[in-house]
Amino acid sequence: MATYKVNGKVAEAPAGDKLLPHLIDGGTHVPHYCWHRGLTPAGNCRMCLVKVSNSRKLEVACMYPVSEGLEVTTEGPDVDAGRQAVLEYMLINHPLDCPVCDKAGECDLQDNTFKYRNGHSRFDENKVIRHTKDLGPNVKIWGNRCISCTRCVRFTEEITGTGELSIVNRGDHSVADVHPDVPLDNPMSLNVVDICPVGALIDKNFLYQARVWFSKKVPSVCTGCSRGCNITGTVLHNQVKRLQPRENHDVNGFWMCDAGRLDHEWLSGTDRLRVTKGDAGDLARRLVAVRDRNGAGSVAMLISTAATVEELHLAAKLAQRVQAEVYFLGKVRGARWVSPSGFAIETDKTPNTRGALRVFELDALPPASGVVDAIRAGRIKAVLSINGIHDADWPEGLVDLAPRLELAAALDVCENDWTKVCGSVLPSAAWAEKSGTFVNRDGRLQRIQPIVAATGTAQPDVVWLQQMLIELGERRTAISAEGVLREALRGIDYRQIGQTGVVLDAPSAPAGVGK
């Protein structure tokens, strides 16, 4: 460890480490563009200039090593003058189109210009015009705005290993671009939009959807696969406009995959269920009636592994009460994809397979196809499905077998072939509209919270299931999702889970539920 001084205050860091991360961790504001904690430092934007005792000129903090007795000054007229000069060079060719730029409001260049510059430019010549074009299916580049920081280039080299991007041309004509016939099309391509410090790389799905200063940012957890990446949702007018990764080094680092990022579009789709068909209390009584007529084991519950721990706990209580057989509805897609940096996209596309194993105390989850066989065998007379995602792997033949059932009911988020044949359909709140917890594949308990309001008569499954349990005399009053979690996992509450989750048990990843 080396002892050094930052603005007169003593600090400690391993000798040889780069200065910038330690300055930022110590709470010192140092503006920077090309440096990103998840990428190797490049030292090309020159914005993080600081004064160091070992050098007569200003040095870039992202490349300067910590050494014993070093004195660092991060503010003052000479440091500010250096940063102003760097900014002036950047703004020579950067267009002042902030009013129509999607990055405005969360742009580092805009913020620093506001802080360090007086709004005046001495550049009277014509600005260099660079390309504006599609780089891939999701990303578009406004080359004029590019400051050639190479964050995106390093991302495709170091994180995805695909290397589609590079800086082309020289001098003031240099700009990020893809190689000919190689579009920026990898499973993590949209991360370059987040790390772009200016508005050069833009998410085509979010383009002109919202001005960020009107929107609200809410932390949540991605439900796109069993990894459970931490995310931040951008919400405007009660609609999820964008999902972005939230830093959590135990789960996803700084990144998330494109599929998870675009998994919000169905939330406001036209096929969402918004009207209640039937009644929760009535449904509970009818389930009991089927059980009474046909004996124990004549009711089947088809529960999605996208249900939260709270919902699974209540579903287990209901299954016990109506002596139901329980089957699980999963969603397994594609092949596992692991980036060279170790970021993995799982095949189990439901967030809570592990939570289901824990709540039902099973070693393997009975797949949904079992319910079809049981109906064919004439054992099952009623099916209640509890589903939280829009395109689960429904077992083949279930819909055709519906006429053989005395009762078909669904708690679902979207209209599908199964809900169309169901007598009772209770519309559920989707992941963005409810509170709850998921256990990811590594056994980490993470929390989701409502980031938009549910529409129509949709309610969280926790509410529907408790209404049913109250009708059956299992409970007297309904409690919050947090209360249910306290009941399900003794001694764990939402405050403890916090924003980054808690580890429940040792990692041994289960596979998803097959068809």
Place this chain on the structure above:
Amino acid sequence: MESMESTYRSPETPRGAGVGLRLRSWLARLSIRVYLPSIAAGLAKTMEWMVRPKATLEYPEVQRVSRKGYRGEHRLKKDDQGRPNCVACFMCATACPAECIEIVAMPAPWPDRDKVPVSFRIDMLKCIYCGMCEEACPCDAIELTPTYTRVATSRDEKVYDLVKLLSN
């Protein structure tokens, strides 16, 4: 009351005045007692207003011309090719203290700009006609006109859309 007394104070008879002067002074005091000057002044004022130009307009046959800079209804300006100047930057909506401007943007079909409004709605019933939108606009696209006379039979009619604002 004090000021009233001072206004209607009788002229003083000068000291050591002759009979004629005393008489005139007495007549002056009498005329004030019976309000003759006030009646004359009042009648003169009435005559003056009878011949002065009228302030009242025969609305709606005759309409008042607003002074320059009057802040009435908004309009969106068009360029020489008939396209709206607006680039849907939301600066007006950001500056608006009444939050009455609602814009939906889309990528522009023309090469000279990035963004255009696909919908631009102003709720005239929420608007406080402060003109901040006009000041905030970087493209000189929105403007408050001197028009103040629009009436409507429903609230929906007072929510102006893009077509209405462009034709205003």
